[in-house]
Amino acid sequence: MTHVKIPMPDGKTLRAHIWLPEDALEHPVPALLEYLPYRKNDFTAIRDSARHPYFAGHGYASIRVDIRGSGDSDGILLDEYLKQEQDDALSVIDWICDQPWSTGRVGMFGKSWGGFNSLQVAAREHPALQAIMTLCSTDDRYQDDVHYRGGNILASDMLWWASTMFTYNARPQDPAVVGDTWRDNWLERVTDTPPFAIEWLSHQRRDDYWKHGSINEDYSKVSIPVFAVGGWQDAYTDAIFRMMEHLPNAKGLIGPWAHEYPEVATPEPTIGFLQEAIRFFDHWLKDTDTGMYDEPKFQAWIQEPEKPRVTYDVRPGRWIGMDHWPSNDVTSEKWYPSGQALSKESHEETILIPSVQEHGFYAGTFCPFGQPGDLPADQRLENGKAVVFTSKPLQEDVDYFGEPVFHARLSADADNAMVVVRLMDKAPTGESTLISWGMLNLNHYKSHEHPEALVPGDIYDVKVKLDSLGQKLTKGHRLEVAIAPTYWTKAWPSPTPVNLTLYTDEKTYLDLPVRQPNKRDQDVRVFDIAETAPIIERDVIRQEERSLDIVHAPIDSTWQIIDYSDEGSRKLKHNGIEHGSINKNVYTIKENDPLSATAECFWELTVGRDTWQTKVKTYSKMTSDQNNFYLRHTITAYENDQEVASNQWKNTIPRDFN
Template identity: 65%
Template sequence: MVFNVKDSKERKIKTEFPREIAKMDHVWIPMSDGAKLAATIWLPKDAEEHPVPAILEYIPYRKNDFTALRDSIRHPYFAGHGYASIRVDIRGSGDSDGILLDEYLKQEQDDALEILDWIAKQPWSTGHVGMIGKSWGGFNSLQVAARQHPALKTIITLCSTDDRYADDVHYKGGNLLASDMLWWASTMFVYNARPQDPEVVGESWRDNWLDRLENTPPFVEEWTRHQLRDAYWKHGSICEDYAKIQIPVFAVSGWQDGYTNAVFRLLENLPNESKGLIGPWAHEYPEVAIPEPAIGFLQECLRWWDQWLKGKDTGIMDEPKLISWIQDSELPAVSYDERPGKWVADWSWPSRNINEKNLYLAEKKLTNEVMAGEETVIPSVQEHGFYAGVFCPFGQPGDLAADQRLENGKSVVFTSEPLQETMELLGHPIFHGELSSDQENALLAVRLCDKAPTGESTLISWGMLNLNHHYSHERAEPLKPGEKYKVTVQLDALGQQIPKGHRLEVAVSPTYWPQAWPSPKPVTLKLYSGKDTNISLPVRIPQAKDAEYGHFENPETAKVMDKEIIREENRTRHVSHDLVNGIWKLEDFSDEGERKLHANGLQYGSINKNTFTIKENDPLSAKVTCEWELNVGRDDWQTKLKSYSEMTSDETAFYLVNTISAFENEEKIFTKTWRKEIPREFV
């Protein structure tokens, strides 16, 4: 995970603002149980004479080093426009007290309510608060909104989800997300092990560090124990009761983000004042995101804050429910600097501008007509999926899917005739299929691709389903070999133009490594043609008024804080194939660089390597390893962490290994290994 500040072509750096800014470092917010949470606050210098609304960002990624660069361009900007902008480290992270035991615990929400109480009582506060956050901060802003604190008037949630089971890094379609489950757990495993800053907390830092090292668990163990959508995942999933959120929500994402789907559900289910924005972006704030076009997102935030926290009519509520970017067709590339396209506007969601178009699967073709009576055999190819790209791109080189001709020979592909007219898609493609399996345990992966007249195949959407969850993600049952089942797979949402003359491809397979952990045995599916085997496409009818919207200002930010680059970033993704032994391997290496901050002297960096391995015809050979090396320190004080995480399985269980070692000034002071065997439940 890289917390950098990427430059948009048109980004303007602001150094003067309507209100002069004061920064308050190392503010302690007391909790009722005696714990203290660490905060940094930017606010107008005259806020005690002229109180202001507050904006809270509440995340576990260390405000004094790892997110300091990105915080420096955003929070002062809000403060300069008349807000107290507050950045708090969650309990157990950064300089805050305690241990972070898992994601999105009730303790995290309870602490947030106490933070809101504290903000509302400050002499510089009007008592009106908004929350903003990307990813973890987007998740918890939704969760805290559902707790209905009277001071919280609105939130801006970016790259987040309302459904922790179905739409996060743990499971997708009921399949264990091999690409991200262990990687994200290994990330938090080492992140949580970082020490507090002795210049902030004093001599207790070392004892507290050893306490965190000893007692912070590898989250992957708990996540793997809960393979069904049970109470563990329902906690923090605001989709369980959308009515608990009674304040306006601005939901933002991008087509390269892993969390775009949630925007559509939120708009459909939250208060009418809520709005959505989807650009071409990866998992990042839209003022610095790639691919271009980046937008003046902080200006849009101010319009939202002014509307709901200051009571000004900014005109934002006179605009469409959803503004989204329809991407032009592009040939496949693993990275894009820019995605040409256009902004479109929909005044409701579901939108009246969208019609469903069904294409039926038969004889390796996508057709407008139902063709019954054919059986298509779909065998397992365990190495199918190596060119899928990452689940949630952060905008790093190599994140995206390669030319799908590299994958299509490892699946069964149904191809349309060339389109007679250009088509625009907005929303979720939905695959319906009647099929049978020769094994009790099976999954289905579906890819939707844009095939150019010259043959290149661009992945535009995908989805998958654990077929043992065909009734519900809350219960799994064995399939009856040979029995026919009718299943539905919702593919990821898209905003995509398909030009005249291009073809659509639908590829189906019972494997998708390393996105899905493979079924215990090789699977052969049969797909039966007919009215129940089709893909439904969300075809959007262009509107004359589309051109009136999406005229965003160029990006503005505050000045990024001064830093020294000690080591540059470097990213490689390498697929190898051992022809003699039939072993396929993906090695994803990310040196996230090393920096030194001038303001506080902190120096930090990280290196991450993830390896995904599988052997042809052997699903039980699947293996994921994640390695981290991470340092935080100053000239006279250096700490380093090294971690190794591993996940394997046999037919009945998953096997987890997590090891962490800590070093102070190059001397190893701690090492510990956790080992866990967890039964498989039709996963």
Template identity: 75%
Template sequence: MVFNIQDSEQRRVKTDFPREVEKREHVMIPLSNGLKLAATIWLPKDAEEHPVPALLEYLPYRKNDFTAIRDSARHPYFAGHGYASIRVDIRGTGDSDGILFDEYLKEEQDDALEVIDWIIKQPFSTGKVGMFGKSWGGFNSLQVASRQHPALKTVITLCSTDDRYHDDVHYRGGNILASDMLWWASTMFTYNARPQDPAVVGESWYENWIDRVENTPPFVEEWLSHQRRDAYWKHGSINEDYQKVDIPVFAVGGWQDAYTDPIFRMLEHLPNSKGLIGPWAHEYPEVATPDPAIGFLQEALRWWDYWLKDIDTGIMSEPKLTAWIQDSEKPAVSYDKRPGRWVGEASWPSETVENKSYYFKTDRLTEDHQVSEAITIPSVQEHGFYAGTFCPFGQPGDLPADQRLENGKAITFLSEPLEETTDFLGEPVFSCQLQSDEENAMIAVRLMDKAPTGESTLISWGMLNLNHYRSHEHPEALSTGKTYDVKVKLDALGQQIPKGHQLEVAISPTYWTKAWPSPKPVTLTLITGEQTHLDMPVRTENGLDQQVRTFDAPETAPIMDREILRGETRTYDIIHQPIDSTWKVVDYSDEGNRRLPSNGIEHGSINKNTYTIKENDPLSAKAQCEWALTVGRGDWQTRVETFSEMTSDHDTFYLTSQITAFLNDKEVTSKTWKKEIPRDFN
């Protein structure tokens, strides 16, 4: 995970703001339980004479070092345009008090409500508040909105979800996300163990640090203990009752991000919602890759001004959804730019999008549904190594390689060449009849754009734990030989396929490293005919496309100075050892080490993730994640190292989590957690 802002000739650095900006550091916001949350506030210097609305970004990622660079680009910009922009470290992170025991707990929301109470009592406040954030901050903005604080008037949520079970880093389609559940848990396991700054909190930092290291749990133990969509996941999922979010929501994402589908659901179910989808990875659109980046801070100001200052900026008279339709591109593991065009939709679902059905016949996709065949789909455990990362952050090598490297390990189907260039916008859906020779099974479906020259570009994918075919809440064992009606939703896409290209579909009962494998090798039997088809969302032009405004060039406030002590390195190696039939991914990311002259803090991180499996042996699956994080200043230097591992046998998952903390290279404490968790139809 990178929280850096790359230098860009395209981005304009703005210094001439309408109002002069004041920065207040190390503001401690008191809670009713006696704890304090650490905040930084940027606001107009004259805000106490001329009060302003407030904007809240509420994160666990350490405002004084780890997100300081990105915060400097965004918060002063909002403040210079007449807002109090407030960045708060949630309980148990940064210089805030306490321990963070899990994601999105009720106490996290409760604390946010108290923070809003505090904000509206300040002399700089008009009493109106907006929340915003990407990823965690996007999640909790929606969750806090559902709590209906009267001062919270609107939310901008980026790269987030309305459904914590269906769309997050833990499960997808009821399958354990092998590549991300452990990785994200190991990330927070390490992040949470970093110390408070003694220059801010005083001598209590050391005692508090040891408390965090030894008592902040590895979140993966809780996540893996809830393998079905139970009350644990319903908490914090606003789709349980969309009506509780009764304020306007601006939902933003990108086609490379893992959180694009929720935008469509929120547009459908939240009346005062607006959506924006670009070609981007998991990042803010003014700094995201691939290009085109846009002037998103200007768009955010148009939203804030409309809902918090009662200024008609015109933003609500524009299309409800603005989306980038990507041109066809040959496969690449990184793109600097994705050519395409902006389109607009007045509503979602859209009257301009209609489904076209493709049926399956041997190795073909066809419009004829009369042919009934039984097609055998065997397990290949190493299928999926060229799928790219689950949630790209814009790092080199994040994206899927040419899918010809994968297609020999699945059963593939190819359409006739398209007779005309076609736009697709929305969610493809694969419906089928199938049988399984095992009581526990999954299915993965990949959708590709196949060029006339042979290259196969992954444009969407989906998977389903077949034990969840009727319900994620009440899974059930499969009966061998029984025919099941199954529906697999693929990731939404905005994609143009040129005339002469073909649609290609690959189906498999394995997808490592995306899905933890079924306990035994599985053979599926796909039964073709009228019930087995792929529905593609075909879009036709509409008048709104001409109404999509041209976005301004990206702007930010001046980026704070930083001294690079160690540069960044990323490698992504796929290793095949034929002698012992082993396949392995080693994903290594050294995010460098930098010093912030503003406070003298040095911080750096190194992460190595290894995913291993043997051919024909699903129980050989192993995920390992290693981290080393440093935070220091002068003769105060801290380091946290962690190791996390996940394996399984037929009935049980095995977790190991180890942490060691160092002060000036001397070990000060270490702890190991071990946990066995029964497999629950996974």
């Protein structure tokens, strides 16, 4: 069923595609809901065709809904994860329960946005929602999303993601579906949908804005079964460890993957993930013992050492299993920095860590989607711009699994500063592979809710949480730790150049989680080969193109990343819709000048059919001075190459310990 209308209590209408088993009216079935702003008719139509018919073929009503303000649904989309979004989802579930093909038992699933709102809706405790599957998502919107990390503004992603949604939200409804009202709604979306970055940048600390939609505020609200899935290349993997610890009915799976579904993700090995989804939902929505809970509740891929590449096709390794997190099989291993060494014994020393603004250009994409060039390059290109400590060659193989933490005693020569820590695997032949990293806004060292100015020269004891990892290091490899007060483009620079002083003693150390094998490793799932439903047919109008350039202009002392991604243009044969996208992002900084930092995002999106063609072009820019951030957004919409609407925003937002 296509373009199904789902009425909301306020008179608005959401629209959905629904795939049903052939005999669902005679034999009602449970329902699976995916609830997204990414347009069922075009942008996600290809991926929807792989999954939803598969679920229907295995005895589920599979439902794909455009949330309010997106696709063919009514309204405009004012921000991420609003209460209105959750309220609408509860109304959708009510509607599902009233359908003749429904048993009244509902599951939700989704990746990224759909994974977020699956958790958030679960916390609203609708009695019909009995299990969720959340991929590449988080329990904490401030700690683990594209806005802030460690209290620092994510320069590479906050503006980019805001510009992405700024453009996505401005695409029109389909006149063949909604009729003549499409144009009025489109013009309203173009001129009245706010750029999300304005709101995000107005909340630089973890206030009530971020607590909303963060289920870690009250884990007890999510008592239903949760299947939490992610990958080591994804930006959201830490949340799986927290959910395994705090949600009573959580099951976890971490592979080597980027921000994608595991049946199609890179790098290999992919798995038969749709089969795993069926096993999970059959257990909880059909009361069928699928054997899923005879296996370890938490399974993860331990990666073998690999030399650094910006793209991996395969990550060799092995699956491990455990039933609880934290695990008794994981113990702490302390490494102390001093001089240029990393050792098991502490030595007192005072080490200056200078400010180098171009540190971070080879760090890779914050949240890789599996595009070529997303991953960090050889860290020898970065290590001359930080202070690096290196261990002696390891004497035996070691598995690291969990969250590294760097404990540091340090001071800063400014009242606003950050610290960044990189952890690397240094091969016997010299290559340096980034395996984890973390950063902390030092003004947040006590609290992300109540930051405070540093006193220059005062000594502080801080903890820097690094990304969780599942990594084997083999005999002869060495650990490297790099420390710096800058990390462009991951972190927006402090307002002045900052020098840190590190005091190495027993209170300055890296705490690494070392894992020993256990007998449950023998019980891990031998995953099936990946299956999907047949993918819908489409014609390629324009081929995809991707480039990523790091440009150093030594005469001007300027560094730039120019990230260009043309996702191509295609025509879907089943509905005749043509759609395409082009995105370019430029990040610029000058040596020794943190106030030169500039982020710019350009988008062009097209949607059309035959003689009806639309295009949206946007430009977003972020800069700063000592006291303020400056945002600029412009948007222009075209119908059949004629401009029909435009708008612009200019905003000044005070710096708040950032």
